[in-house]
Amino acid sequence: MLNVERIRADFPALARQVHGKPLVFLDSAASSQKPVQVxxxxxxxxxxxxxxxxxxxxxxxxxxxxxxxxxxxxxxxxxxxxxxxxxxxxxxxxxxxxxxxxxxxxxxxxxxxxxxxxxxxxxxxxxxxxxxxxxxxxxxxxxxxxxxxxxxxxxxxxxxxxxxxxxxxxxxxxxxxxxxxxxxxxxxxxxxxxxxxxxxxxxxxxxxxxxxxxxxxxxxxxxxxxxxxxxxxxxxxxxxxxxxxxxxxxxxxxxxxxxxxxxxxxxxxxxxxxxxxxxxxxxxxxxxxxxxxxIGMEAIAAHERELTAYAMERLGSLPGLRIVGPPAHQRGGVVAFTFRDIHPHDLAHLLDLEGVAVRAGHHCAQPLHRRLGLTATVRASFYLYNTHQEVDRLVEALEQAAKALGR
Amino acid sequence: MSDFYREHILDHYAHPRNWGRLKNPDIVADSDDPSCGDQVHLELALDEGGRVSQVAFEGEGCMVSMASASIFTEYLRGKSLEDLERLTEEEVLALLDAPIPPSRRRCALAPLVALRAGLQAYRR
Structure with missing residues (x-):
């Protein structure tokens, strides 16, 4: 088990507030945050x-x-x-x-x-x-x-x-x-x-x-x-x-x-x-x-596996949320999804207002999205510094977004 | 949370104005944003004085691009070609009457991109 609290203390940017809310950074697959050691x-x-x-x-x-x-x-x-x-x-x-x-x-x-x-x-x-x-x-x-x-x-x-x-x-x-x-x-x-x-x-x-x-x-x-x-x-x-x-x-x-x-x-x-x-x-x-x-790559991989399984379970319980890709045991810490009929850009925008940073779009994989029958998805991705509470914040923000848009 | 998604934006998204196609458009234009798949198809008809007499649009995309296009079409009617040529990005954003963060500007400006492409083709 990782000591995530201690790890987070190494990453100054994670302590920031965004739009008055503590930052939940779920875009490490695009680029990760940096520890003070680096x-x-x-x-x-x-x-x-x-x-x-x-x-x-x-x-x-x-x-x-x-x-x-x-x-x-x-x-x-x-x-x-x-x-x-x-x-x-x-x-x-x-x-x-x-x-x-x-x-x-x-x-x-x-x-x-x-x-x-x-x-x-x-x-x-x-x-x-x-x-x-x-x-x-x-x-x-x-x-x-x-x-x-x-x-x-x-x-x-x-x-x-x-x-x-x-x-x-x-x-x-x-x-x-x-x-x-x-x-x-x-x-x-x-x-x-x-x-x-x-x-x-x-x-x-x-x-x-x-x-x-x-x-x-x-x-x-x-x-x-x-x-x-x-x-x-x-x-x-x-x-x-x-x-x-x-x-x-x-x-x-x-x-x-x-x-x-x-x-x-x-x-x-x-x-x-x-x-x-x-x-x-x-x-x-x-x-x-x-x-x-x-920290150890095995330990990091295990932490992300566990977090991804938790995220897929929580996200999967939201009506109208469709996750693309295989079950948790066949994937790393990346979960891309669509939510009801809300455009991914609108969703990412509303999540940002709740302090939750995710990526929306085709993630530089347009042919793959066409194969999936989608133009865009929202992607949450995890790293060694992410927590279960952050997954909960993502789910809460999604529920609020749906409410705000009357969807 | 819903501060940005004000009621009029939601309303234009749910009930887009001037939706559809014209019988005999003078100006036809498309904007395609490959980053998010937003598409705006805009059609204008001009009267004898060169002013916009009819407007229609269709499209697919996020709430910001669709609401912006809907609001934009209401604004265009009665404008002269010169008015349209002079239209700036800031003026189009102001029509939305909502805070647009930098990351959403492209969505909001999709109808202007379409209009400019249409004007260019019309002049040729």
Whole structure:
């Protein structure tokens, strides 16, 4: 059991009042709040040893470099990457996926090749592949979902053949909450020779993730959803793949030697980190990893499972409330729903007036919403700092909203 | 809680004015907000002097966009094309007579977006 009261004391923003009511923050799937440990780690760099990293021959630069590169070690250990060189810092999940689509995709995808995605992907795991497929004359195919919001795995065997060169899927859906059977999908994809990218933007912040156990080729996630700052994300890639890939962005730091007409590349991971990196944010992400590990990912996942089950039970008891996605035991801490005939934007607005912060819209998954027959949903998402009382506040606010609108 | 959702907003949402289509519209316009699926379809007919003689709208969306569109259509009748060209966002928000937070401005301005698209097409 988590000591949630003690955890909440680490997050200054959670103590705020909104519209005269104590804040109930239920939008961590979009971006999480930050503990003081992360803020202080970044503040320390700016105050005590701020200087550009790599190659600075003086104490400040060496200290900043050490802090940044040790954050890479922390991240590598957190996801159990075999080598630190396999952890590339990017801006976020989106950039990490685009990096693979650009650098790996452009050199490996040929006309007629297939890229297999699923119907529950975030736009960031659809659009980069559309751009690649359009450029290369490749074809996108989608693994369908069931009406319960699970992947239709029976279809997987039919869709997988040697035309499929890449499989990209989310480990946990940002709308349905579904936690996908990643190991099984990866094994089957590898059996036909496909490379696999896992979108772990929702998974790494909330669940123990082990890239060696998954045996994925690429895995992408963002710092800002896991108590870290914005502007820093991670691409994990198997060393052999990263070695043979051409660079993504060109510029300083990613080169070994530059001639007038050509250049050679720096070694991993810096080959993919052109320009001054977000090293203060990198240090912040390292501090976030320390923070989450100090509490324990198993304990965090268990807390969220319990809270999600409670929320689904309470929400499910409201007449006219429809939850999308699978039952609690098959999902993480994300609950998207519609309520009577109230438009999700109106609902989110009324909840906000009660201090309850939720997200309303398509959550960057328009094709999925069309598949569900909806234009928009309201989404409540939970993290280590959320409580049962906050779920109760959500339910009360929904009841009040319905009353206010005479619905 | 219901401070924003004042009675006149609820009323326009439940009973939209000028709902439907015109027989011979001079200006036809659509606004599509991909972020929330709000859609406003606006039709205007002009008299010989170039003033709005008939207005109709249909749409689908949140209460703010639908109420705003309904209130907007009442305002448009009798206005000249020049009046419509000059219409500002702030004027449209003022018609609602309710506090609109920044996150809802796009909903409230959906009918203006439609009108501007329609005027542009009409001028061509």
């Amino acid at each position: 803020l202080e780690a970044m503040d320390r760099i700016y105050r005590e040893c701020y200087a550009n990293v790599h190659r600075g021959i003086y104490a400040f630069s060496e200290e900043a470099t050490l802090a940044y590169e040790s954050a890479r070690d922390k991240v590598a250990s957190f996801i159990n990457a075999p080598f630190r060189e396999e952890v590339i810092f990017t801006r976020n999940t989106t950039e990490a996926i685009n990096l693979v689509a650009y650098a790996w995709g452009r050199s490996h995808i040929r006309p007629g090749d297939r890229i297999l995605l699923t119907q529950m992907e975030h736009h960031s795991n659809i659009v980069p592949w559309q751009l690649l497929a359009q450029e290369k004359g490749a074809e996108l195919i989608y693994l369908p979902i069931t009406d319960d919001g699970l992947l239709n795995l029976e279809q997987l065997d039919n869709l997988l053949d040697d035309r499929v060169k890449l499989v990209a899927f989310t480990l946990m859906s940002n709308v349905l909450g579904t936690i996908n059977p990643a190991k099984e999908i990866i094994q089957k994809a590898h059996a036909v020779g496909a490379v696999v990218l896992v979108d772990a933007a929702q998974a790494v912040p909330h669940l123990p993730v082990d890239v060696q156990e998954l045996d994925c080729d690429f895995l992408a996630f963002s710092g800002h959803k896991m108590c870290g700052p914005t502007g820093i994300g991670v691409l994990y890639g198997k060393e052999a793949l990263l070695q043979e890939m051409p660079p993504f962005l060109g510029g300083g730091d990613m080169i070994r030697r530059v001639e007038w007409e050509s250049a050679t590349w720096n070694s991993l991971p810096w080959k993919f980190e052109a320009g001054t990196p977000a090293f203060v944010e990198g240090v912040g992400l390292g501090a976030a990893v320390d923070y989450l590990r100090g």
